[in-house]
Amino acid sequence: MKLLPHAPLNDLNTLGLAARADWLVTLEQPDEFAALRCDPRWAGLPRLVLGGGSNVLFTCDFAGLVLLNRLRGxxxxxxxxxxxxxxxxxxxxxxxxxxxxxxxxxxxxxxxxxxxxxxxxxxxxxxxxxxxxxxxxxxxxxxxxxxxxxxxxxxxxxxxxxxxxxxxxxxxxxxxxxxxxxxxxxxxxxxxxxxxxxxxxxxxxxxxxxxxxxxxxMAKLPDPARLGNAGSFFKNPVVPTALAERLRSDYPTMPSYPAGEGQVKLAAGWLIEQCGLKGFSIGQAAVHQEQALVLVNCGGASAHELLTLAAHVRDTVGARFGVRLEHEVRFMGATGETTLDEVMA
CATH class of the missing domain: 3.30.465.10 (Uridine Diphospho-n-acetylenolpyruvylglucosamine Reductase; domain 3)
Known part of the structure; x- marks a missing residue:
């Protein structure tokens, strides 16, 4: 088990955002868990388990223990x-x-x-x-x-x-x-x-x-090693059939998929693209030029820039289509998971 205090997280999240954790522990064997959970240094501290860091946005430094899960087999x-x-x-x-x-x-x-x-x-x-x-x-x-x-x-x-x-x-x-x-x-x-x-x-x-x-x-999604991103930033929204039908009357080419009785799944990327947001940027955070569902770090973007961009995309889609987007990426605050609404309040 490897232990590092005041650890940088920049290379442990694919968005490439600068953040630190009070403690970083790497777990490589299941039997290391007993010592980890009994260590008084972690008592009462928030915990976050990280794998590839491909679906997380650090809104700030993490005031707790980040556990890197490196179990293999x-x-x-x-x-x-x-x-x-x-x-x-x-x-x-x-x-x-x-x-x-x-x-x-x-x-x-x-x-x-x-x-x-x-x-x-x-x-x-x-x-x-x-x-x-x-x-x-x-x-x-x-x-x-x-x-x-x-x-x-x-x-x-x-x-x-x-x-x-x-x-x-x-x-x-x-x-x-x-x-x-x-x-x-x-x-x-x-x-x-x-x-x-x-x-x-x-x-x-x-x-x-x-x-x-x-x-x-590969054609649509940028490589995180070259351009920081967390893949699909928003979930494809599931809406009532009546709303989907009203939208389809105005937008006949709108993609949609059955999502159970009385519900239809819409394509979030299509909604964002129709709002003309491809390539739109705030500071060094941008909507990807090829895939509107992906928000990218063009180099040195701050968490605030990405969060402000996400809020702008969500609000623009909501104003035009009456559909509220929810972020698929997990937002991590100082002590645990948070939401875009909470961060931007």
Whole structure:
């Protein structure tokens, strides 16, 4: 277990924002958790678990303990009709997708190139191109901060929703995710109803889907190593069918998708683009030129500039379409998670 006081976080968040934590601890083995939770230095301090830092915006310095989850390991069990992958939380998500495909275990290819670590996947219930993590999740293994005991949480108890789970609510502070179980059926069926995947034909190969997803994401989304960003900044809004129909009468080409009884999912990026905000900037923070759903750090942007830009985008879309955008990126204040409304109040 590695320990660093007054630690810089600039290189630990893909937005590249300057921030520090009172303490930074790197967890590499599960048995290090006992010593970590019993150390009196952390008693009463706020905690934040970081994986790849690809979905977090530090609004200021963090006055507590940041825990880097670097647990590693992948084991595979043949269950007959499916493969069960037990994956440690610190594994890179995209590397897992590649590994599974290379080993003849398809299913995750629609989720290729999503940044971050495996442990963050159930928190957000990550999803792309018609597939969400919940489709394959069998369980989530955790350690409880209160007593140090392990707890396996079945997928049915994770309360998965659109970019949501129990780990963003009741279990956010109480449980540390150590591994995720993924069940991939051997009777693979392609999911090809979204975007460019529909052009692949009736029976595309898993590799063809993987290649198309990667090419599409690389063409639209900037590389965080070159241009600081956290991927999709806003969630695609889910609105009542009546509102979607009113908007469609004014904007016939507006993309929309069924989202359950009486609800429709709209494309946040399209709404932002229609407001003419592509390339709009405040200081060194900007709406990406190619993908309006992504806010970028052009170099040296402050948290205030990014937050002000996010508020402007949200308010502009709300004024034009009557649709309120919610940020998908997690905002971290001095003592824990916060929201755009709270920060800008």
């Amino acid at each position: 992948i084991t595979v069990t043949d269950e007959g009709e499916s493969w069960l992958l037990h994956v440690a939380a610190g594994e890179n998500w995209h590397h897992l997708v590649c590994h599974a495909l290379e080993q003849g275990m398809p299913g995750l290819e629609n989720l290729a190139l999503i940044p971050g670590c495996v442990g963050a996947a159930p928190v957000q219930n990550i999803g792309a191109y018609g597939v969400e993590l919940a489709r394959f999740c069998a369980y989530v293994d955790t350690l409880r901060w209160a007593d140090g005991e392990s707890e396996r949480i079945a997928a049915a108890d994770c309360r998965f929703g659109y970019r949501d789970s129990i780990f963003k609510h009741e279990y956010q502070e109480s449980h540390l995710i150590t591994a995720v179980g993924l069940r991939l059926p051997k009777a693979w069926q392609p999911v090809r109803g979204y975007g460019p995947l529909a052009a692949l034909g009736e029976q595309p190969t898993p590799q063809a889907i993987f290649d198309t997803v990667c090419a599409t994401r």
